[in-house]
Amino acid sequence: MKIADKFNDLKKKKEGALIAYICAGDPTPEATKEYVTALVRGGVDVIELGLPFSDPVADGPTIQAGIERALNGGMTPDIYFKTVGSLRLHIPLVVMTYYNLIFKRGLEKFVKDCVASGISGIIVPDLPVEEVGELAGFCNQYDIDLIFLVAPTTTESRMKRILAEGRGFIYLVARLGVTGARSDIANSTRELIKRVKTTTPKAVGFGISNGRQAAEIIGAGADGVIVGSAFVDIIAGGKDAAGKLEALARELKEGVRDARG
Amino acid sequence: MKQELKSTKFGKYGGQFVPEVLMPALEELTEQYEKYKDDPVFNKELEHYLRDFAGRPSPLYHAKRLSREYGIKIYLKREDLVHGGAHKLNNTLGQALLTRYMGKKRIIAETGAGQHGTACAMAGAAFGIKTEIYMGAKDTVRQRMNVYRMELMGAKVIPVKSGSQTLKDAINEAMRAWVSSVETTHYMIGSVVGPHPYPVMVRDFQSVIGKEVREQIMEKEGIFPDSIVACTGGGSNAMGIFYPFIEDDVDLFAVEAGGSGMKVTDKEALHSATLCAGEEGVLHGMHTKVLQNKYGQILESSSIAAGLDYAGVGPELAYLADIGRIKPRNSMDSEALGAFHDLCRFEGIIPALESSHALAYVKKAAATGELGDVVVINISGRGDKDLETVLGMGK
Numbered sequence: 258m259k260i261a262d263k264f265n266d267l268k269k270k271k272e273g274a275l276i277a278y279i280c281a282g283d284p285t286p287e288a289t290k291e292y293v294t295a296l297v298r299g300g301v302d303v304i305e306l307g308l309p310f311s312d313p314v315a316d317g318p319t320i321q322a323g324i325e326r327a328l329n330g331g332m333t334p335d336i337y338f339k340t341v342g343s344l345r346l347h348i349p350l351v352v353m354t355y356y357n358l359i360f361k362r363g364l365e366k367f368v369k370d371c372v373a374s375g376i377s378g379i380i381v382p383d384l385p386v387e388e389v390g391e392l393a394g395f396c397n398q399y400d401i402d403l404i405f406l407v408a409p410t411t412t413e414s415r416m417k418r419i420l421a422e423g424r425g426f427i428y429l430v431a432r433l434g435v436t437g438a439r440s441d442i443a444n445s446t447r448e449l450i451k452r453v454k455t456t457t458p459k460a461v462g463f464g465i466s467n468g469r470q471a472a473e474i475i476g477a478g479a480d481g482v483i484v485g486s487a488f489v490d491i492i493a494g495g496k497d498a499a500g501k502l503e504a505l506a507r508e509l510k511e512g513v514r515d516a517r518g
Numbered sequence: 519m520k521q522e523l524k525s526t527k528f529g530k531y532g533g534q535f536v537p538e539v540l541m542p543a544l545e546e547l548t549e550q551y552e553k554y555k556d557d558p559v560f561n562k563e564l565e566h567y568l569r570d571f572a573g574r575p576s577p578l579y580h581a582k583r584l585s586r587e588y589g590i591k592i593y594l595k596r597e598d599l600v601h602g603g604a605h606k607l608n609n610t611l612g613q614a615l616l617t618r619y620m621g622k623k624r625i626i627a628e629t630g631a632g633q634h635g636t637a638c639a640m641a642g643a644a645f646g647i648k649t650e651i652y653m654g655a656k657d658t659v660r661q662r663m664n665v666y667r668m669e670l671m672g673a674k675v676i677p678v679k680s681g682s683q684t685l686k687d688a689i690n691e692a693m694r695a696w697v698s699s700v701e702t703t704h705y706m707i708g709s710v711v712g713p714h715p716y717p718v719m720v721r722d723f724q725s726v727i728g729k730e731v732r733e734q735i736m737e738k739e740g741i742f743p744d745s746i747v748a749c750t751g752g753g754s755n756a757m758g759i760f761y762p763f764i765e766d767d768v769d770l771f772a773v774e775a776g777g778s779g780m781k782v783t784d785k786e787a788l789h790s791a792t793l794c795a796g797e798e799g800v801l802h803g804m805h806t807k808v809l810q811n812k813y814g815q816i817l818e819s820s821s822i823a824a825g826l827d828y829a830g831v832g833p834e835l836a837y838l839a840d841i842g843r844i845k846p847r848n849s850m851d852s853e854a855l856g857a858f859h860d861l862c863r864f865e866g867i868i869p870a871l872e873s874s875h876a877l878a879y880v881k882k883a884a885a886t887g888e889l890g891d892v893v894v895i896n897i898s899g900r901g902d903k904d905l906e907t908v909l910g911m912g913k
Contacts, residue, residue: 312801321680361799410543412542
């Protein structure tokens with residue numbers, strides 16, 4: 258499914274989008290299928306499935322630990338695409354990974370493998386707009402969305418360039434810092450939502466862990482929320498992870514469902 | 519061949535592969551560095567610190583007994599005599615001064631062996647700037663005296679327990695820390711690695727080594743050396759001594775750590791010889807050569823010398839190796855150890871195990887004629903920090 262179609266559907270229903278991140282292969286490739294299914298049951302609108310890299314500089318301790326579990330569990334790009342290909346989702350799935358894994362596989366092959374396994378978008382946290390040319394070319398050629406991040410530190414001139422290049426949705430980094438659940442929503446997040454002027458949907462990530470925060474973000478003008486560490490924490494806990502993932506997804510989705518002004 | 523600051527690349531290498539949140543800081547740093555790098559006031563102040571605080575210029579010493587032993591005329595560039603015992607201070611004084619000119623209040627840095635961390639702590643104390651050092655937990659054990667030295671000078675040392683708990687993880691963690699404090703904090707990278715402008719800036723600050731050698735060797739020999747040999751991990755002492763000779767007829771040898779052998783598994787390399795055996799990749803903000811598996815996962819590197827134990831290398835070195843301007847070589851742990859003892863015994867100089875790799879290569883290659891008749895070896899640091907390691911290895 259195209260990301261734009263999903264956001265259009267939600268817009269008609271006046272719902273905010275819930276985007277859920279987990280790391281593929283955490284703790285085993287088999288578990289990922291079960292967890293993704295649980296998240297979908299809980300009402301998630303887009304799955305962001307991490308492809309684990311050995312040196313994840315943009316991730317905080319929680320997701321780093323998930324990535325380490327996944328790598329120890331034997332996850333590789335080959336297994337990743339096989340796993341994703343077998344999921345048969347009716348919602349969009351985007352891959353989040355670091356540039357070296359894409360570079361090493363070959364940019365075109367990576368994009369083709371994404372398309373073949375039903376992936377709708379690609380997020381590369383260590384690939385700023387300056388370096389994106391070649392990958393963006395293949396994404397256009399094979400009609401897959403290359404999703405960009407903007408941060409509170411992003412200058413106006415960079416913002417323009419990113420909004421012009423961004424497809425699918427714009428990923429707003431809620432606070433300075435790396436991924437990890439925090440307790441409240443900062444003013445800088447509200448300001449950033451206002452600063453991002455675009456018709457492309459805006460999704461806010463980094464630090465969201467409950468329904469109340471999610472509702473606040475949508476209320477502040479975002480089209481979606483991205484939740485990662487809170488889900489990865491559940492997986493780290495192990496016991497009845499699928500049930501708890503579904504329950505948290507349901508709570509978050511309740512939060513974003515009616516929050517749109 | 520000399521690189522202008524305007525470009526972020528060396529051929530296809532280099533660039534800025536970092537999270538968006540850091541891009542404005544890199545833009546600011548590039549702008550500020552460009553503004554001050556030729557500024558007479560900035561440079562006068564830097565020269566003052568290099569001379570009166572760091573003790574520069576460092577001598578170029580004709581090592582007569584070692585020359586006789588190895589069968590080639592050897593000059594040693596004595597960076598081991600720079601304050602702190604290594605070349606690292608050249609860079610940290612430059613960056614600390616820049617931090618002050620930029621109005622930032624805090625310095626963070628990564629360190630492997632602890633040499634860069636120590637140099638940061640010195641510069642931080644000298645300039646009165648709060649300094650925090652990220653260091654792999656394993657390295658804090660291997661180099662505990664350096665940890666103590668940093669703490670004595672007021673720096674806070676933060677052990678990094680993620681991943682392999684070595685330099686690469688310390689860099690990851692320092693980058694993460696920078697992400698959350700980028701407006702008030704300068705990230706002081708210790709080698710010619712990372713995103714632009716670091717590889718250019720660190721090379722420029724370290725080029726004082728090569729500039730001095732140019733004058734000193736002309737005074738002593740009346741002609742440039744046939745070759746210059748430097749150990750290479752990230753590559754800052756190598757670029758520092760190479761760069762001023764880049765357009766001259768001098769052969770430049772970058773000697774990497776061959777570890778316990780040039781072998782790799784799916785997860786680790788038994789060496790750290792990135793230029794010799796690495797492949798193109800993207801790590802720590804730069805496109806360069808890296809040690810990686812077939813999927814692009816970064817390997818854990820290995821070396822007896824913590825300062826060479828790194829899975830990446832400066833992008834300019836990758837470029838210079840590709841075009842044939844520098845010659846990548848390597849020495850194994852055991853060879854470095856042998857050369858370490860040679861320099862101790864024949865010259866009364868205890869070199870760092872890092873620098874011992876350069877010595878070891880000269881020992882191996884002198885007889886082949888590859889190095890010519892006169893060679894300059896960069897003794898990038900002194901070996902006091904390594905005595906426990908050497909003691910543990912026996913002779």
